Amino acid sequence: MIAIQNLTKRFGSLVALDSLTLEIGPGEIFGFIGPNGAGKSTTMKVLACLLKQDSGEAFVCGKNTRKDADSIRRLVGYMPDFLGVYDDLTVDEYLQFFAAAFSVPRSRRRSVIDQVLELTDLTEKKHAMVDSLSRGMQQRLGVARVLIHEPQVLLLDEPASGLDPRARIEMRSLLIELRKMGKSLMVSSHILSELAEMCTSIGIVERGKLLYAGSIKDAYARVRSAALDVGDGSASGVPRERIVVVLHRASAPIETIAGSLRTDSRIASVTVDSPASLLIDLHLSEADGHAFVAELLIAGGARIHSIAPAEINLEDAFLKLTTGAIH
Ligand SMILES: Nc1ncnc2c1ncn2[C@@H]1O[C@H](COP(=O)(O)OP(=O)(O)OP(=O)(O)O)[C@@H](O)[C@H]1O
Ligand SMILES: [Mg+2]
Numbered sequence: 001m002i003a004i005q006n007l008t009k010r011f012g013s014l015v016a017l018d019s020l021t022l023e024i025g026p027g028e029i030f031g032f033i034g035p036n037g038a039g040k041s042t043t044m045k046v047l048a049c050l051l052k053q054d055s056g057e058a059f060v061c062g063k064n065t066r067k068d069a070d071s072i073r074r075l076v077g078y079m080p081d082f083l084g085v086y087d088d089l090t091v092d093e094y095l096q097f098f099a100a101a102f103s104v105p106r107s108r109r110r111s112v113i114d115q116v117l118e119l120t121d122l123t124e125k126k127h128a129m130v131d132s133l134s135r136g137m138q139q140r141l142g143v144a145r146v147l148i149h150e151p152q153v154l155l156l157d158e159p160a161s162g163l164d165p166r167a168r169i170e171m172r173s174l175l176i177e178l179r180k181m182g183k184s185l186m187v188s189s190h191i192l193s194e195l196a197e198m199c200t201s202i203g204i205v206e207r208g209k210l211l212y213a214g215s216i217k218d219a220y221a222r223v224r225s226a227a228l229d230v231g232d233g234s235a236s237g238v239p240r241e242r243i244v245v246v247l248h249r250a251s252a253p254i255e256t257i258a259g260s261l262r263t264d265s266r267i268a269s270v271t272v273d274s275p276a277s278l279l280i281d282l283h284l285s286e287a288d289g290h291a292f293v294a295e296l297l298i299a300g301g302a303r304i305h306s307i308a309p310a311e312i313n314l315e316d317a318f319l320k321l322t323t324g325a326i327h
Helices: 040-047 069-075 091-101 106-119 135-147 165-180 192-196 216-228 254-262 286-299 314-321
Strands: 002-011 014-024 029-033 055-060 076-079 153-156 184-189 201-206 209-214 241-247 267-274 277-282 304-309
Touching: 002 040, 014 040, 014 055, 014 201, 014 209, 029 040, 029 165, 029 192, 040 055, 040 076, 040 184, 069 076, 076 135, 091 106, 091 135, 106 135, 135 153, 135 165, 165 184, 184 192, 192 216, 201 216, 209 216, 241 286, 254 267, 254 277, 254 286, 277 286, 286 304
Parallel strands: 029 184, 029 201, 076 153, 153 184
Antiparallel strands: 002 014, 002 055, 201 209, 241 277, 241 304, 267 277
């Protein structure tokens, strides 16, 4: 659906896209992730034929953005990061305007608009003024607008930005619904966890370069090893799991308990986190790990309050991924 090959875009001396290469298959929800200024919006604008690259190629449904801009504009629904404000239009008038702009035949306009209003849950707001809508409704109206000409491919630039948790969930279900309707989606965000539940694949971009493309599962695996690879400098690459053990009252000093755990070959490292808690990195999965760590501790006379997987700080891990610390 989308193919980007060595795409480069400069603004003066600034290299916004640096030989970016990326592919998105049909029926995907592709999450495009990266910090501010990474090049997400620039990439989407090139794909929407609103910006010309300096070199490289971009294709949508096999059509080249340099040569087939007119057909691409019909195939693509592009929602920019900032929606224009139309303060003197109702929701219905706003959509009528875009239907006319996209040359939707007059006879079909009413039914198409009613369908997208229904889909985006805005039917009740049909006669409301656009500027009276809440932020979440305005974002949904933005999606409604890009659906008017029934595009195959949607390029949505941060559709969930500024939304509260409920509105985010609603936006997510809407995007999943659109995928079910057979559309391919490219959705940008800063936040890995926001995309995790709906994307079929993701790409992480920073300073115009692609750092990662692939499944969420593999990204999480990298993020996990990035999160674990803190402080002790031990090599990542070996799958490891971190668990947190909190003890009630140890019969032996916590350092002694830590010391005896360290002699087990299944344990990569043990850190005394507080007088009553240990951080344990295992060479195996959590599920197996919990049982044997519990056995070792009980055998050593410790009383366990809790054993749980360590929380992964996605933000920290994401920072590591996007500063080139992990490849
Ligand atoms: N029209 C422009 N003129 C000059 N520089 C630009 C222009 N558009 C983008 N840039 C620069 O290109 C780089 C990439 O910007 P872009 O908007 O693509 O990033 P982004 O990943 O979408 O960031 P954000 O998360 O903040 O939306 C930035 O350094 C930005 O300042
Ligand atoms: Mg942007």
